[in-house]
Amino acid sequence: MNIEETPVLDNHLHLDPVNGRNTEAAEAFASMGGTHLLVLNKPSWNLVEVATDQEIFREGFDLTVDAVDDASEVLDGRAWPVLGVHPALISKLVEGGYTPAEARDIMQAGLDVAAEYVASGPALAIKSGRPHYDVEEAVWEASNEVMRYAFDLAGEVGCAVQLHTEGGEDFEEVAEWAESEGLPCEQVVKHYSGGRLRGPIKSVLADKDELEIAVAEDEPFLMETDFIDDLDRPGAVLGPKTVPKRVRWMLEQGWDEAVRTAHVETPARVYGIDTEATLARN
Template sequence: MTDDLDTPVLDNHLHLDPRHGRGVDAVKDFVRLGGTHLLVVNKPSWHLGVEPDEPTDFRPVFEETLDAVAAANEVLPGRAWPVLGVHPGLISRLVDDRGFSPEDARDLMQGGIEVASEFVADGDALALKSGRPHYDVSDAVWAASNAVTRRAFELGAALDCAVQLHTEASEDLTDLAAAAEEVGLDPTRVVKHYAEGRLAGLTPSVMSEKDRLERAAESGEPFLMETDYVDDPEKPGMVLGPKTVPRRVRWLLEAGYDDAVRRAHVETPRAVYEIDTESTLNRDT
């Protein structure tokens, strides 16, 4: 039985892995607690056994994500959309483990994002995913990573789509906002996943921990909510489980943050992704 909330409930960033993980069963948990909409991000390529040599090697990773989204759409009262791209941590696997130069790794990762952009152009995916490492790297790897991110911004501008980013922990990413603006992408359509409760420069996708959500709710600024659920049987509930966003929405409503809930689940998704979480919601399905 669905535990309905009187609002759309969107988890802005999680992973589904029907091959290794819980797949649609995790989606059913989300729905039972009142969840309605998902943005499903492809898992890092190496988690699916792909060690790319050419940009086309990423294609099966993206296609598997589309299949997971199709299965989710069978059980959601709203709908799911794919977000496709190349995890920034790949650069370290390429450079440190496989002997790529930072420049060659940059070129391969940019090519992978270009393949992802084909799915967006065809209407099969909603947004792109890129970013830079959240850990210390050499200057050459940092420069290469920023170049990959800039390419994602260029493609986002050309396709008029949002870009999700994995980055270092920070409450000030105005440097990336400036890079987006330079290539014609509105920085409000660049989303930092795994964000704190406040963020300068980009739109935060806030990890659904109470302290972070309280700061986001009280800021009055646009934000999204996420779990970064990884759907790995060896790491159940990591990072947060699929029930978390609907539970936190209920907690926010009970605390009187009705406006913040509407901001996170209706207004910000519309502004960032041009999706309508209200018109795509049918509680009878």
Template sequence: MIDGTPVLDNHLHLDPDNHRGIDAVRDFARLGGTHLLVVNKPSWHLGVEAEAGEDFRPVFERTIEIVEAASAELEGRAWPVLGVHPGLISRLVDERGYDPTEAGEIMRGGIDVAAEFVADGRALALKSGRPHYDVDDAVWEASNAVMRRAFERAADLECAVQLHAEASEEMTDVTDWAADVGLPAHKVVKHYAGGRLEGPVPSVMSEKDRLEVAAERGEPFLMETDYVDDPDRPGAVLGPKTVPRRVRWMLENGLDDAVRTAHVETPKAVYGIDTEKTLERA
């Protein structure tokens, strides 16, 4: 904790085998971090070249294992967020020869398997989205269909969806799609967001300028690093110490209400988690 507040990183990755893994969690905890939402790494980064939805199962199971190990290092706990990285569609189409419809079917199958883990309580939320780079119309349509499947599953499960998508300050069309299948907008989270976003809840990259905008806006938001735990890119995107450091900076600059918003109130509203009661020293 930092000055009595929980500290949650809403989106980072941990490599269970090839890089820092639990050492990154220890760095986070040492600086005052208490809670983590750990998103599975892209399936191909864990050696899985999926041909069907079932092929994602070992990716999810391995992620759950490292999340359990991470929880043991924290004053609070960690939760898994499971799903299919939207960049997989380009890998399937451009490198492996699938057409976009076939690629979309594989990815929707992965979402369905991830939903099983949420249903049995082993995961907290789903991950989906669409490419943040230019793609042709067929790939774009197939990607949106995958994202809509995630919304359908999340609505059934009453869980949240974290989205990897293009940079934007306005994504109300996406939350309208979610609402159409029964998933309220506050259950849709845009990862790697700026401080201002209409539609989904922004998971703000923990850079000072973005956080200042989010604090001034006064709306629900979360904080993240998108730490990728990649041996080829050490420290990318932001390091695991960043969120605790930024929380300390926010408190020193009188942004106490924004800290409570990001680390207590918004996690409860979006995910149904209580970051205060899950502290060992509540």
């Protein structure tokens, strides 16, 4: 198989219509054979301001939805928005004078809006999580409550949740929380994952060493760049061409089945999307 015969999905990438390359980054992805994107809204303070009410969340979400529409125009496949609340917002709010409980309520209100965008059509999934850095116990507990609320909402509207969390390989407890809130654990995706993970579905950063581990593990997985789209950090975390480049490398290794797993089967299993049927060149 060659790259022209398969969909190529970047499961977690940002497009910034305010401060970044935006559609140009999607074009760079497409130029290497990339076909489908899941575009995560950037934190509210990167696009608008620190979100303290639902209207600020909506403003940031609408910018992302528009960016996704523009990206779809330059792809052989299409892009979908994944909308939600960055877990670092709790720190921004607490630093601004809110209590952890008040910050939790604001973030849950933002998730309510994200769930509306899923239920009404433009968004595919919800983003949530907890800080990837050390925080005080009250902030950690409030963050876990926010994450569990995201699971509950996703269970209600029937969508997946992408998680931004601390590093590590064991997230079985988090997967159990999702199940207890009515969300199947296979609809929980750990963004920025290594090649091994217990609990959620892993979205593996497109690093050769981690991808080699993921292939050997022979489990469902996705691939991502976590491209930030910041002109001051042009290649961070990985550039938009990286996933298609890694797919080319994987095919050279003879890992055709793993490519199908990451770009056809797992997206269908987690999100209910058909990356083959939405590929225009087919």
